[in-house]
Amino acid sequence: MSSVINVRGLEKSYGANxxxxxxxxxIEPGEIFALLGPNGAGKTTTVEILEGFRDRxxxxxxxxxxxxxxxxxxxxxxxxxxxxxxxxxxxxxxxSVYETVAHFAKYYSNPRGVDEVIDAVGLTDKSTALIRTLSxxxxxxxxxxxxxxxxxxxLFLDEPTTGFDPEARRAFWALIQDLRKSGATILLTTxxxxxxxxxxxxxxxxxxxxxxxxATPALLGGRATSLATxxxxxxxxxxxxxxxxxxxxxxxxxxxxxxxxxxxxxxxxSLEDIYLEMIGGADVSQ
Amino acid sequence: MSVNKxxxxxxxxxARGGLEVKQFMRQRESVVFxxxxxxxxxxxxxxxxxxxxxxxVTFSQYFVAGMIASGLVNTGFQQLAIMIPVERDFGTLKRLxxxxxxxxxYFIGKxxxxxxxxxxxxALLLIAGVLFFGVNLPTDPAKWFxxxxxxxxxxxxxxxxxxxFSVIPKSGRGASAVVSPVVxxxxxxxxxxxxxxxxxxxxxxxxxxxxxxxxxxxxxxxFLPDSFAAQxxxxxxxxxxxxxxxLAWLIAGLVISIKTxxxxxxx
Ligand SMILES: Nc1ncnc2c1ncn2[C@@H]1O[C@H](COP(=O)(O)OP(=O)(O)OP(=O)(O)O)[C@@H](O)[C@H]1O
Ligand SMILES: [Mg+2]
Numbered sequence: 001m002s003s004v005i006n007v008r009g010l011e012k013s014y015g016a017n018x019x020x021x022x023x024x025x026x027i028e029p030g031e032i033f034a035l036l037g038p039n040g041a042g043k044t045t046t047v048e049i050l051e052g053f054r055d056r057x058x059x060x061x062x063x064x065x066x067x068x069x070x071x072x073x074x075x076x077x078x079x080x081x082x083x084x085x086x087x088x089x090x091x092x093x094x095x096s097v098y099e100t101v102a103h104f105a106k107y108y109s110n111p112r113g114v115d116e117v118i119d120a121v122g123l124t125d126k127s128t129a130l131i132r133t134l135s136x137x138x139x140x141x142x143x144x145x146x147x148x149x150x151x152x153x154x155l156f157l158d159e160p161t162t163g164f165d166p167e168a169r170r171a172f173w174a175l176i177q178d179l180r181k182s183g184a185t186i187l188l189t190t191x192x193x194x195x196x197x198x199x200x201x202x203x204x205x206x207x208x209x210x211x212x213x214x215a216t217p218a219l220l221g222g223r224a225t226s227l228a229t230x231x232x233x234x235x236x237x238x239x240x241x242x243x244x245x246x247x248x249x250x251x252x253x254x255x256x257x258x259x260x261x262x263x264x265x266x267x268x269x270s271l272e273d274i275y276l277e278m279i280g281g282a283d284v285s286q
Numbered sequence: 287m288s289v290n291k292x293x294x295x296x297x298x299x300x301a302r303g304g305l306e307v308k309q310f311m312r313q314r315e316s317v318v319f320x321x322x323x324x325x326x327x328x329x330x331x332x333x334x335x336x337x338x339x340x341x342x343v344t345f346s347q348y349f350v351a352g353m354i355a356s357g358l359v360n361t362g363f364q365q366l367a368i369m370i371p372v373e374r375d376f377g378t379l380k381r382l383x384x385x386x387x388x389x390x391x392y393f394i395g396k397x398x399x400x401x402x403x404x405x406x407x408x409a410l411l412l413i414a415g416v417l418f419f420g421v422n423l424p425t426d427p428a429k430w431f432x433x434x435x436x437x438x439x440x441x442x443x444x445x446x447x448x449x450x451f452s453v454i455p456k457s458g459r460g461a462s463a464v465v466s467p468v469v470x471x472x473x474x475x476x477x478x479x480x481x482x483x484x485x486x487x488x489x490x491x492x493x494x495x496x497x498x499x500x501x502x503x504x505x506x507x508x509f510l511p512d513s514f515a516a517q518x519x520x521x522x523x524x525x526x527x528x529x530x531x532x533l534a535w536l537i538a539g540l541v542i543s544i545k546t547x548x549x550x551x552x553x
Contacts (some may be wrong), residue, residue, distance in 0.1 A: 050385060053550070076386040080292045084384040088378040094312040095305070106301045107385045109290035146381070 002065065004154055004185040005050060010059035012045055012209075019045045020210035023059075027187060032180055033202035035189040038279055042209040043189040044087050047158050050187070051084050053123050064154055074241035078135075083152030085143050091134025097123050100131060101145050108150035120175050121145045122168060124155055137163040144172070148179065148192050155179060157188035161195060163269050193271045207279045233262035290387050299394025306399035320361065321407050324353045325414045331479065332419045338417025339481065340517065343510055346419040351505035352478035354408050355440070359469055359498050361404045366396055367451040367465040370413075372458035374551050383549040393543065397445045404441050424508055433508045434527065439532050442499045446539025447497075453546045472498045483519060490519060497535040500528045 005027040012020040020042045027033045035043045048054045050061065052068035052075070061068060066078045095103075101118055105111035118127055121141040126134060131142065140163050147155060157176075161169045169192075176186060176199055190196055196203050197217040204214045213220060230249050231240035243249050246266050253261050269277075304345035311317060328349060363397075373379050382392060415421030424430065436525060455461035475489050476499035482490065493499040507515070507523035515523045 052382070053380065076292050076388055079384065084381075086377065086380065086384070089381050091376060091378050091381070094309045099305070099308070103301060103305050104385065106293060107298055107387045109292050109386075136332040150385070 003027060003062075004031070004064060005033075005187065006060070006062040007046075007050070008060040010046065010049065010061060011057045012042075012049060013057055018208055020049070020056075023206070023209070023211055025204065025211070029185055030180060030183060031201050032176065032186045032188070032199050033201065034196040034203045035173060035187070035206055036193070036196055036203055037189075037192075037206035041206045043206060044158055045209075047086075047156055047187065047189060047207070051082070051156055052079075080150065081153045083147040083150055083153075083155040084205075085147035085157045087108070087158040089143055091131060093130055093134070096128050096130055097134070097142055097145075098127045100142065101149055104146050104149050110151050110250065111149050112151050117145050117149050120148070120178075122171055135167060137168060140164060141168065141172075148175075152184060154185045154187070157186065159189055159191065161190070161192065169195070193275055197271050205275065205278050212278055217271060220271065221269075221278055223269055223271065223274050226269050226274070229267045230265070231267075232264045238263070291407055295388045295390045296394065298387050298396070298546035299391035302391055302395025303398025303402075305310050306395050307402050310403060315322050320365075320403060321410055323360075324407060324411045328353055328411065328415060328419060331491055334487065340514060343514055344416065344420060347421055347509060348481065348506065349479075350411065350415045350419075350421050351509045352476075353411060354472075355476075355498060355505045356469075356473050356478045357404060357411065358437070358440040358444045358501055359472065361407060362400045362441055363448040363451065364465055364469045365403075366400070366445060366448025367455070368461040370452035370552075371455040371461040373502065374452075374548065375458035379549045389547055389549075393449060395483075396449060397442060400445045400448075401438075401441050404437070408437070421509075429508045432504065435465065436501065436504045436508070436532075439529070439536065440497070440504075443497055443532050443536035443539060446536055446543055448484070448539075450539045451540035453548050472496055475499070476502050478502055483517060497532050500531045503533075504528045508536070 003026045005025060007023055007025040008151050010020055010023040010025075019040075023042075023046060036047065037043050038122075045054065049056050050068055051062050052063075052070070055069065063083055064078065066074070068078075070078055091100075097118060098114065102114045105114055115124075115127075118124055123138060123141055123145065125139060131139065133140070134142065140160070144157070144160055147157065161172055164172060173195070176188075180186060189201070200217055202214055203217050203220055205212045205220070215221075225244070227242045227244055228246040229240055229242050229255075230246050231238060231251065233239070241249060249264070250261070250264070253264075328346065331349050332346040334346075335349075335396065338344055339348055370379075379392075391502060393487070412421070412423065424433075451465065452461075454463045472493070474487070475493040476496065477485060477493070478483070478498070482493075482499070485493075490499075503524065506518075507525060507528075512523075515521065518524070
């Protein structure tokens with residue numbers, strides 16, 4: 001089967017500001033793919049081009065075998081297969097959660113069950129509440145519900161968990177993993193590194209409109225092979241050593257200390273350390 | 287993967303209409319205002335102008351025709367040209383754009399909510415008119431026939447023009463300031479508040495370009511005795527002409543809506 005998303009040489013400028021400066025991207029069926037990058041890196045611009053909301057200046061884009069610029073009946077068939085959670089929406093709230101989800105279900109050929117979806121995003125208690133009475137995080141969950149109601153083959157999520165409490169975030173991760181089990185492909189953007197690490201099969205780090213690296217979370221930035229820092233309390237206080245073979249160092253230490261090595265820690269670079277290093281040269285002024 | 291077909295634009299449009307009516311009914315202030323405002327105006331004008339325009343034709347009778355016609359413009363054109371930019375600002379439209387719902391379904395939904403609110407508004411106005419302001423309802427079935435097509439055609443044209451005009455306001459906040467003056471000026475020019483033939487000639491000629499004057503005149507043909515036709519500009523009700531002009535505006539509104547409709551405010 002061919003790729004779900006295929007992007008070659010994508011470019012997009014707003015006036016003189018080159019928001020997307022030549023991006024290549026291939027996402028395979030059933031993958032969870034995360035786009036990471038600082039504010040203004042071009043994540044939303046890229047995703048919204050793939051969603052058919054924005055025009056591109058240059059490049060080839062295929063999403064589920066279709067150009068997102070498609071119009072008319074073809075566009076409807078294409079949109080029937082995708083789900084979208086935008087970075088920000090602010091609906092007028094005179095309808096209840098149930099009414100809204102049930103209404104959106106009518107747009108699709110194979111919608112999921114309304115109650116099932118409301119339950120999946122944890123809004124069952126709020127089912128009859130008017131949208132305007134929901135909290136920020138609850139509204140965001142409604143956004144997710146509307147994104148998945150049509151049983152999408154491909155789901156776009158632009159910072160889906162912004163405003164979620166930690167428990168809701170865990171529940172959301174489980175939901176996304178369930179969706180993947182049922183065969184969906186997922187492209188999400190996030191600022192949460194733990195989210196990318198917990199969910200994504202592959203992560204692309206994007207900065208100033210360019211992809212710096214694409215890798216599995218474990219391998220990003222040479223993380224698996226990066227130096228580890230071993231530290232312990234020696235005779236002269238806290239000591240640490242950077243090494244590419246921490247096991248050997250600890251074996252040596254056990255000879256010195258016989259018993260317990262005081263305050264021993266082994267630390268590898270966290271995804272966050274790697275990430276900050278990668279975007280370190282970033283011009284954050286824009 | 288999907289065995290079922292994507293639901294038809296009409297089916298989705300009807301569902302949207304139901305939803306929009308529900309939403310409208312829940313905005314209590316705007317319900318009360320939309321429905322009571324024409325009655326208030328009728329009460330004010332009916333008490334200010336108590337003279338008879340010709341035998342048996344009170345100003346209230348003349349004015350009720352104008353109020354129904356401008357109700358068509360208010361619930362359709364004005365309401366939509368203000369509300370759609372707000373929905374655009376809120377991102378409601380962008381969310382819809384991302385679904386398989388086509389623009390035509392959105393238009394159908396708007397036509398339904400406009401039609402429903404307008405029918406309620408007119409019914410209340412007529413009831414109040416008959417009960418409190420001595421308005422006489424026509425007895426001739428032919429007049430009710432004219433009344434019916436005027437409302438259907440007028441509301442469709444008003445809806446289409448409202449959607450077409452909704453691209454002009456740059457933001458939801460400013461929409462009212464752009465749209466309301468257009469409507470108020472049209473009402474003055476079209477003989478809603480004053481007897482049309484008392485207006486200066488140039489005003490009459492400007493008004494004759496726009497549909498409100500024709501809707502108003504059409505409604506006069508329903509609510510005033512046929513003898514009054516002699517006092518119209520052309521000396522007749524010009525019913526055929528009224529039909530074609532409103533239809534032309536409907537078509538123009540549709541074409542512009544389809545060609546220019548924006549889901550998002552370009553930044
Ligand atoms: N509609 C627009 N008009 C003009 N400039 C825009 C527009 N949208 C985005 N930009 C600019 O393009 C660049 C990329 O923005 P984009 O929204 O894609 O970033 P992002 O990676 O999604 O950021 P964030 O993490 O803050 O959501 C920014 O410099 C932004 O100012
Ligand atoms: Mg963004």
